[in-house]
Amino acid sequence: MATRRLLIALPGLLAVLAASACTSAPAATGVPARTIQHVPHTAKASSPQVRASSAPASVTLAFAGDVHFTARTARLLSDPATAFGPIATVLKLADFTALNLETSVTSRGTPQPKTYHFRTVPAAFTALRDAGVSLVTMANNHVLDYGQVGLADTVAAAKAADFPYVGIGKNAAAAWAPYVTTVKGRKIAVIGVSQVAELASSWVATDSRPGEANAIDLRQTLAAVRAAKRLAPTVIVFMHWGTEGESCPDPNQLSLARQLAAAGASIIIGAHAHMLQGSGWLGHTFVAYGMGNFLWWENSYSTATGVLELTLHPHAPLTARFIPAVVSGTGQPIVEHGATARQAVAHYESLRACAELTSRPT
Template identity: 35%
Template sequence: MVDNNWINIILSRGLRLTGVFLTLTLLAGCVFLDYIPWLQPEEVTQEIEETASDTVLRLAFAGDTMGAGKVAPILEEQGYMYPFEEARPYFEESDLAMVNLETAMSDRGDAEDKAYAFRTHPDFVKGLDWAGIDLVSVANNHSLDYGVVAFLDTLDELQQHEIGYVGGGVNAEEAYREQTYEVNGQTVAFLGFSRVLPDVSWYAREDQPGLASGYQEERIYQGIRQASASADLTVVYIHWGNEMELEASDDQRRIAHQMVEEGADVVIGAHPHVLQELEWHQGKLIAYSLGNFVFTMSHEDIGRQTAILQLEIDAEGGQKATVSPFRIRHGAVWEAKGEEREEILRRLQTISTTGEWQDHVFYPR
């Protein structure tokens, strides 16, 4: 007959051994799982999201920029860096920054017979350079306000400070040609056109300095097709629309959509002197008007509201737009804060409805 005490001891030790074995098995399993990334879905998801959101390019854009009119005496007193003091960090942190240069930069030439003729001191280019502006569009209705001689001075000043330009040139070939940059392994092409020109004499021709006309739509589309064929990203900066209109016209929308369908990845507009809506079309950003930037004082408060638009492009070509509101005051642009900032964003959010807003960031749907 077996002693019951021995049975109890054997069972007790067996259970303890089984427990130890199970514990070791579980521990080994945990260690094993640590070395198999595909068995950890939460970490993999986070890694994919971080990779997908990696920014390959950051571009910055602002609107109509000049140092003439009421701005001129302020800049003479304060210096040519002054108007960009609070804007500079936004341009500097971007890979490329661009504005619409709506003036001649020269001390020569005679004013055209028009209501407003703008000519800015040549030293204004030093402010653009200091601010971190990499290129400008000269395709607008003021670049030739003081004739060809002042326009050529403008191009010379830009070249001397290594600031690129599109939308104008010493002849048609240069005016309609894209400006190309290699950034972070990406080829970025920029084009400029104007659908607001005082006279056909402002058109660049084979042997005549001037601007890239945007009135001939097929020429715009041809330029986009040519540029996009060899570029990873194609940007069109276009002067168009109606002054002080708060939203783009149907004609602007039609042309903007066609530009995207022809190969433009970004369309930036100017001329209305107010901020107009942002739109996503086929996942590409259209900013119909960025309004005034460093500019002579507007008679209407809404014309003194502006913004810097920063566009981020990820490795898959996805885009998101960040809007940083500014206020034009005393010949310069200053960051809008508090209720003023919220007012600018509320208006843009109300009229920009093709994407999703998260505070001041606009995402495509």
Template identity: 40%
Template sequence: MRPLAAVTAAALSVTLTASCSSGSPDGETAAPRGATATAATTPATGATNSSSAPSPSTGSTATATATATPTTRATSTASKPSDPSTLTMAFAGDVHFEDYLAPLASRPDGLAELRDSLGAADLSMVNLETAITTRGTKIGKEFHFRAPASALATVQGAGVDAVSMANNHGVDYGPVGLQDTLAAKKASPIPIVGIGADEDEAYAPAVLSAKGLEVAVFGASEVFEMTLARYSAGPGKGGIASASPIVRLRKAVSAASRKYDLVVVFLHWGLDYQKCPDPLSADTAQALEEAGADIIVGGHSHRVNGAGWLGRSYVAYGLGNFVWWRSREPDSRSGVLTLSVDVKAAKGTGSYGHSVVRTASWTPMLIGADGIPRRPGAADTKRLHGLWEQANACTGLEAKPS
């Protein structure tokens, strides 16, 4: 486990300060895009084929509350899996509304087609990588992302149940932008975690309810750049939840594991354009597993990284881009991670040492020229799933729950 000392200013100064750049190709040859067929995902070792998921039913609903700023989620009309013994949770990567994606932010149905993939699970979550404001002044960095508050209804329209804003673009437009973001959070149709008016709010989980389970979801960042250095939430200070040092987050996760049936941590971590986890991310995953987290997922590298089991936790190091302004490979490689949770095993808080996540499936997608991810044809599906399996090899994680 890493030391619990605070990150120093020197450490911040030597790490990456410009993220979300176009980057250099990773040397892989991209096969031509396939036809529009939607072949089922090939399962990884120890994972289930997405086509074998429980048959959908419109009778399942999910509710959500945020412990710091209560939020009522409107009932979703998306089809949800009906098996009462299994809770499905779907996760995807970075979402913003920059450039040619901007018009979608004013359309509640702008991402409705994603309800059949990301939104098909009982609960789903993404990283919302943007400030929610139309005002403010850009802070001193290369890339700046923002969207109006109406974008939250667009995300909800994709079947998303909660978002994390603990990332290096959540405060791109300074204090005024942060003020607007926090106001939008209070009025949001879905819970927002990882950002708040002070540390108590930023580190508070949202509590989602489905299949009789209470699921606490957190958001936090350990990307060492200007946002973390200047706009980390503290006592009486607004900003994002920081995972460095890990003490505050670990304490919150530990408390939640004793109170709720399932604990999820959505992290912004890792290094840009890398396909394997760095040592800091591995240490963070270990610390959160020991604290009682059941699911630890995240991104930031703009690449799909590997995933697997670490003790009681299922860990996914990089979910890649999702709704994004880069539509060429490798930036366009995307997908949805769907985890199946044993409801009976998760019920209560006594499952320490045993993973309640029974299966995992990765549904590969490619981001189109309009910035929206879609399932590719059979050939690309097989190729992209193979790349995901290759990425699993460098994680040190297990292919099956222990």
């Protein structure tokens, strides 16, 4: 199975792509793609379902929300293989699974001027892999909780664990670089971006500063989507956005989603609001505005959570299935069943209205 994390070479290319409406292959620009880091898709590479195939096949993607290992969830790392509990079975069923890792991975650094600070140990990556997670986005409002030192440790820990991530890097080009993988013959690119404004001006990656991909740099964000579309027909943008405690997307989310879709995003997944937010179609782009908390340290706004399964079909639009769960007293998500599950699914589907999405592509 071919898997790689790619970076378009030369600093000026993203600006070129942002100004161009051309949809030709990267070679047409005269600037070749350059591999900056080989990150094997180790989470599920041994599964026959993930191996590339010449025949068209359906591909199942799974997405979940915010995860960290603090307070009650930190204790779960005493046995990383069981940290996520029974819901790992659900995560492992998909061909590719992604979620938001909302923490720094460091024991050093200086706490930044903000209220909450999250950090964990490298065993977090073992727990994620053992739970069947394929990739994490780390473009969020906690990855630099302990400053540049904490960020450097986080990147080093992910690389040492050989665990795929998006959304952070040693400079802007690395932070916005897509992770590209081939799953059952289908090429997929994933980008991670934050839209959280808190400390964004000092956290955003630049040409000369490590940091996160943040939509405060809208030009770079949209150019990254266009560049990813040249590398893979399916482009997933994992966003960290929204207003905490709100189950409807805010105007900033609605506006950016339209721009991401226009730039070529096939799927947009969101987190940060600590609430489930609606999912559905924005034209031909599938959007899930908020996946809520998933493995979480306290009861924050809502314990409602779940796993969103999206199945990509060879010759038809994707289909979606929401598997409802609840954040338990241990911080682990527990799948719901029976009447409770049916009520949870109905509530989740009702959120589509204020998200201004449709049940079918338009």
